[in-house]
Amino acid sequence: MGWHAVDAVDDAVEATRRFLFPFNAVRWAKLALLVLLMGGGANAGVSVPTSPDARIGGVSGVAGELGTGTRTDAATLGNALSDLFAGASGDWLIVAAAVAAVVVVIGLSVASLSLRLVFYDALRTNEVRLWRPFLGRLRQAVGLFAASVALSAVATVPIALAVLAAVAAETPTGWGPIDSFAATAGSLPIGLAIAAGLVGSALVLLATLALRLTFEFVVPAMVLEDRGVIAGWRRVRQAIAGEWAELGAYLAVHFFVGVGIAVVSGTAFVIAGSAVVAVAGSALLLAAVPLGGLGALASTTAGIAAVAVVVTVAVATLVAVTLPVSVVTRSYLIAYEVATLGGIDPGLTLLHPDLDPDSTGADRDSTGADRDSTGADRDSTGPDRD
Template identity: 35%
Template structure:
């Protein structure tokens, strides 16, 4: 028996090529914005080394009679405590806002692949409530997972060393630490699979049938249990594909770092040398800071753009597997019909839907039968319109 999870890899590649070519810089940058919020950048910047400013960097020698040296511990005044709490509150609020927007962008990503157009502001207006529900589900899952792991470890420790944990001996602490390794490992595997399936399979079900998270999970669960081999194959293959994508992205990122570093060094090094020679050390430092920040910004944007085709392919792959497992959940029928009818290319070989050709199942606004699963489309949102017409939002804004 042939598994769709095997065949859909090639279909996902063709669909990605069809969607992203010919290259439209507006579409790519919009997708880069979406990936910034859904976590597709995959960026990990090493921490900058701690640098001392202000003259002598040698350690201060203790003076005779004062072996402990000077006391530089800051005094915990009410003002300092309020400042720390304020910074923590702002950081927490920013993290929560980013998480909510990221959950909303999951729907925007799927909708973009469905509509073959990326509309950021309209997607946020349309899907922010569902984004809130998805964020709440993710938060609840994390809380339950952490509470479960903590209960297991604390329960084992309490059974061996009593309560509270401050009375535990070295043997009890060592046992709990060793036990934490498999508990965290199994928990991460289960948690990652649950949240990953929620993102790539349950979110499309929510869009296809206008459901909440739990309702969509119950609806998807029947398909998951009916086709376990398909989803096990997807899980294994997506893991391998993720490794391959990470390696490819890492290689391209290294090339990007080198390519961008050359012009900055060509311009920045002589300019900095000239400023230092002229005695303008402060100006040289300011120029260096500006160049470093600009370089970091370009690398960040470039890394997001590098991720666009890879993350689009991975999401298309999941959507094809879902649609093959249950046609009721197929949210990309146009792409599926196009690539399986003509290999993903138009008569002119440019990709996309050929003018006057068959663009897949009928959609609202075609004048034919409407798709019964489409509950997201409004009366003024035609599916089968040219890409040049869909570049504009309902209010005439390209974004």
């Protein structure tokens, strides 16, 4: 049998070359923006700040004043009520700020996932457009966010419970439910504890695999057929049913592809980072001379401002220098994933015919120049339409 996961390694190289070249500055700028902002997952771990409940203290104060006797005057009661509402107001401000922070995080996560869908849409159409696809994919991004949060929770809850039980068993927290849970977990028979550990490990592995397949296989199906995440999962399940050996090969090859990409990206980051650090260090040395020495960089307002400016410019420069490498590596990795899916089920081929090396619909002239679906030569110099 043919291993589509292996064949896709070379197919993705060709697809990436056709997608990124001939070089177009506008196209690359849009892709760089997508790579910089698009998300691969969702993080729902938002900590809500807690504080002593001022309302409880206020109510206790009122009760105490009223319980001292019948001689409580109106002024005392008014002061107590004023303290109560002042405390409640401060508490509600904290709650409102926490809710606003959660809403902002969720909104940014959904927007980031929508941009990820836009990247897949660019592979589907061979046109890098931003605004309209972004708005059109927001509904799918909301479903993808909800699914990723749910799967992430399933994958992390068993680990969190195990860590919590181990920590609380060593050092009681003083909170009844947690200490009781730790005591119950610690008193389980060895066999039952092992069984619970195996079940938890299996749950973590299955949820992690489901999360990976959601982003690597379900997302292309969602973009290609304009489906929601649940309908996309049904479509992918039909595609991979009975293809477990192919799926195993894909996971293995994907691991080595990921290692290779990490090596390339890490090498580029180290080289660029070393150069940026050297230049930034030289700039700080030059800035320290008129200020009176290196110590002035941390002890004077002008020195702190100089450090802030140099660090900001250095970080921005490092991002700008390494971003083209990220565009190439991210494009290749996603092209590999969608090429494998298209090999497993040709009905889920996401790559545009001009990008797909296996496509018979790509019309190429005798010089090898790409043509679009109407037969016209593809404009390699004009900007992509938005």
